[in-house]
Amino acid sequence: MRQVFILSLLTLALSAMGQKKPNVIYIYADDLGYGELGVYGQTKIKTPFLDAMAKEGIRFTHHYTSAPVCAPARCMLMTGVHAGHSYIRGNYELGGFADNKEGGQMPLPENTFTIAKLMKDAGYQTALVGKWGLGMNNTTGNPNQQGFDYAYGFLDQKQAHNLYPTHLWENGTWDTLRNSYQLVHEYQNKKVAIDSIDFEKFKGKDYAATKMMEKALSFIEKNQDKPFFLYLPLPLPHLSLQAPEEEIKAYQGKFEETIYTSQKGGYVPTKYPRATYAAMITYLDKQVGRVMATLKKLQLDENTLVIFSSDNGATFDVGGVDTEFFNSVGGLRGRKQDLYEGGIREPMIARWPGKIKAGRLTDHPSVQFDLMATLSDLTGQKIPVQTDGISFLPTLLGKSQKAHPFLYFEFPEKSGQVAVRIGNFKGIKSQLKKDKNAPWELFDLTNDPSESHDIAKEHPSLLKQMDEIVKKQHRPSHIKEWEFVDPKF
Numbered sequence: 001m002r003q004v005f006i007l008s009l010l011t012l013a014l015s016a017m018g019q020k021k022p023n024v025i026y027i028y029a030d031d032l033g034y035g036e037l038g039v040y041g042q043t044k045i046k047t048p049f050l051d052a053m054a055k056e057g058i059r060f061t062h063h064y065t066s067a068p069v070c071a072p073a074r075c076m077l078m079t080g081v082h083a084g085h086s087y088i089r090g091n092y093e094l095g096g097f098a099d100n101k102e103g104g105q106m107p108l109p110e111n112t113f114t115i116a117k118l119m120k121d122a123g124y125q126t127a128l129v130g131k132w133g134l135g136m137n138n139t140t141g142n143p144n145q146q147g148f149d150y151a152y153g154f155l156d157q158k159q160a161h162n163l164y165p166t167h168l169w170e171n172g173t174w175d176t177l178r179n180s181y182q183l184v185h186e187y188q189n190k191k192v193a194i195d196s197i198d199f200e201k202f203k204g205k206d207y208a209a210t211k212m213m214e215k216a217l218s219f220i221e222k223n224q225d226k227p228f229f230l231y232l233p234l235p236l237p238h239l240s241l242q243a244p245e246e247e248i249k250a251y252q253g254k255f256e257e258t259i260y261t262s263q264k265g266g267y268v269p270t271k272y273p274r275a276t277y278a279a280m281i282t283y284l285d286k287q288v289g290r291v292m293a294t295l296k297k298l299q300l301d302e303n304t305l306v307i308f309s310s311d312n313g314a315t316f317d318v319g320g321v322d323t324e325f326f327n328s329v330g331g332l333r334g335r336k337q338d339l340y341e342g343g344i345r346e347p348m349i350a351r352w353p354g355k356i357k358a359g360r361l362t363d364h365p366s367v368q369f370d371l372m373a374t375l376s377d378l379t380g381q382k383i384p385v386q387t388d389g390i391s392f393l394p395t396l397l398g399k400s401q402k403a404h405p406f407l408y409f410e411f412p413e414k415s416g417q418v419a420v421r422i423g424n425f426k427g428i429k430s431q432l433k434k435d436k437n438a439p440w441e442l443f444d445l446t447n448d449p450s451e452s453h454d455i456a457k458e459h460p461s462l463l464k465q466m467d468e469i470v471k472k473q474h475r476p477s478h479i480k481e482w483e484f485v486d487p488k489f
Helices: 002-016 048-056 070-079 115-121 157-161 208-222 245-249 273-297 368-379 460-473
Strands: 023-029 058-064 093-095 102-105 125-131 150-154 167-170 173-176 228-232 304-310 345-351 360-362 407-411 417-422 425-429 441-444
Touching (some): 023 273, 023 368, 048 273, 048 304, 048 345, 070 368, 093 157, 102 157, 115 125, 115 228, 115 368, 125 208, 150 157, 208 228, 245 273, 273 304, 417 460, 425 460
Antiparallel strands (some): 058 345, 093 102, 167 173, 425 441
């Protein structure tokens, strides 16, 4: 009731000022670690626009993705449910890397209720520009059938391993780019002499993120007189290590470098892996700056809520990435594919001049499947399906915030993991595929954010409570490979 009251006041205030419904832009980075922005402690990589966004808005310090890899994180963001209820729980890959093998990931089923459909029902123009990963154009996962009026970018996550692709997809139609085909994994696990590697062949004329931004800014301009929702999942800094040459040059000479030859982990070889990785994050930051500049130019700034986050933690050290060197997870434990904090705790910044007080910091534990509830709260649009989120709009507006009684995570890939956070205590079970009776690890995140001191033996009643949560929150999956919590086979 309190959230409805807050929403009513907000709606009345907007109506009295003669303003239209607030625009919403959700910017989603790809494999960006918790510690890779200046405002989150990064010292080697420059991110001035996101740092400024945090100073002008609110920064979350206990915000989580719903899953530690791409496709399930995006599915849960879109549908407002946690991993125990989600239709997609892992990166279920279809097809191959070649253009003629493009098959995407498991598609969202027909009639899925998404945040895009919620916003359409509320009278918004909706767009997806970036990396989708929830189904190809010839499947039920086609974003144009999942609530988006306009869709541009990668439909298949595997294609996004190359940031100079031959094509992107625009409303289900192949959009040819000025790049020749490259197999980015061609040197994988091969011992190749450095002087025999053609580094130039992995460069192109049309950088995917640049093309995406052209479409995103065009969508904003075309819809400046209508309420719009823009979902902007840019494919940075996900591997391969590729960035525009001028961006890489800005970091050349700043770090000691070892040429990456693609033997470990595949992806494209590069002469300047550290400089290229830093350049990718700084280029991502510049795109946030372009969004902000466009909003100000069109006088949309004060009527647009902009949120920035990332789909999962920093990548494990493959493909030439050196997360230890950059302290990419800010001292947290784990990386992508882990339910430790380094795999799931994400940066989140929100800015809305006049509504969000500048310079605020919050430790409210929130998670990305909260976004649907938040947008429902913002627009007054009811959610017609059962979801797991709690609106964080009160936190944005500086109001009293309802807390989650617990946060639940599960991840079927890697070793099979579950995690539960209750208050500041977090329990994790790993290796469940090998041992369904694997023990809990328990950490006090207030005193031990790096999850280095297991206190499970000291809290047996809390572990029993977590077992009950897992039992109640896990719903059997439709995919055998994802059924590891209580397998019946």
